[in-house]
Amino acid sequence: MRRRHMHAFPSPCFRAGAREGFRAFLPLSVGLIPWALVTGMSMVGIGMTPLQAMGMNVIVFAGTAQLGTLPLIAAGAPLWLIVATTLALNLRFVIFSAAIAQGFHGHGAGTRWLCGHLLTDGVFAACMVKMLETEDKDWRLGYYLAPSLWSWLLWQVFALVGVLAAGSIPKDWSLEFMATIALLVLLLPMAKLRPMLAAAGAGGATAVLLNGLPLKLGLFAAIFVGIGAGLAVDHRQGKGRAA
Amino acid sequence: MTIPFDDASLWLIFVLAGLATTLPRASFIVLGGRVALPSLVQRALRYAPAAALAAIVVPDVLLVAGEFAPLNPKLAAAGAAAGAALLSRNPWLPFIAGMGVLLALRLGFGL
Incomplete structure (x- = not known):
């Protein structure tokens, strides 16, 4: 593909990248579809109005973080703890962001902010390799933005379907438990790795033991204990390989 | 359920949670390749989601009103959902199994 300087946007290279x-x-x-539906139903399940639920869906745009904060919002946890937990659930994106950053070389700050906002696990997994090995910056941007915007659209549309469907489900069906199931399903594949299992086990146990602490401080402590346990097991495994 | 936050507080939560999502995502994409993450930090960050997810889920299924209650409908429902997730690739099944068990125990048996 010949590198062309074009001011028209989207350029042919962008469109070729977008198609691919x-x-x-x-x-x-x-x-994404079942997740969006479940997230929509869970937000209404804890008592949000459809407008609040879709507001959260557009502003936060992150299934794990949305589902993870719902039990805390429902329990009336302090604001800082809700934000800290969201941050903990999103820290993996710092790694993804570092890994894919080179793919946005040659683009301006505005485009980078937009692309950063749209970064999801699925698009990262699907697009990273080709993003890094392709020369043309417009092709790369198209290749990243098309699936990202498609994800965004699917997420909003099917969350809305979930939000509207939840309204016609009886209140005593405990819909809020869908969020717990969703988080559990996200956790299970992680726990197949030993250090991850240690992080989850230590985090879960600490949260139960410190449950009596005010302001749900136990959750905050549990995240740190879990990270520490994961690192400790990771370190021991590393030593085992070296020996 | 009613939410223990008023409307304005809830929107504030959304905005702050949105920042706590977009900033980690945009971090290195916006900074470019200028900064590198130390490997210890990278490894530590890997374990944060598993720790946080477990810290939310485990108390929710093991405690009833703050008391340790190893036999409760939510734990049985979580077990059914986990079993479905491990045995099947169908993305709907964990929700059907989990909610099915929870509703059967709560509405059917009044637990």
């Missing part, structure tokens, strides 16, 4: 990115991501994107 969309094609690569389309089959994966189907997996």
Whole structure:
């Protein structure tokens, strides 16, 4: 592909990249649908109005973080703890962001902020390798933005379907428990690795033991204990390989 | 359920949670390749989601009104959901199994 300087946007290279990115991501994107539905239903399940639920869905745009904060919001946890927990659930994105950053070389700050805001696990997993090995910056941007915007659209549309469906489900069906199931399903594949299992086990146990602490401080402590346990087991495994 | 926050507080939570999502995502993409993350920090960050998820889920299924209650409908429902997630690739099944068990125990048996 010849590198062209074009002021028209989107350029042909951008469009070629967008087509290829969309094609690569389309089959994966189907997996977003149940999550969006469940997130929509769970937000209404803890008592949000449809407007609040869709507001959260647009502003936060992160399934794990949204689902993870719902039990805290429902329990009336302090604001700082809700934000700290959101941050803990999102720290993996710092790693993803560092890994894919080179792919945005040559683009301005505004484009980078938009792309950063749209970074999701699925798009990262599907797009990172090609993003880093392609020369043309417009092609790369198209390849990233098309699946990202498609994810955004699917997320909003199917969350809205979930929000509207939740209204017609009886109140005593404990819909808020869908958030717990969703978090559990996210946790299970992580726990297949030993250090992750240690982090989850230590984090879960600490949260139960310190449950009596005011302001849900136990949750905050549990995240640190869990990270420490994960690092400790990771370190021991590393030593085992070296020996 | 009613939420123990008023409307304005809830929107404030959304904005702050949105920042706590966009800032980690945009961090290195916006900074560019100028800064590198120390490897110890990288490894520590990997374990944060598992620790946080477990710290939310485990108390929710093991405690009833703040008391340790190893036999309760939510734990049984979580077990059914986990079993479905481990045995099947169907993304709907954990929710059907978990909610099915919870509703059967709560509404059917009044637990």
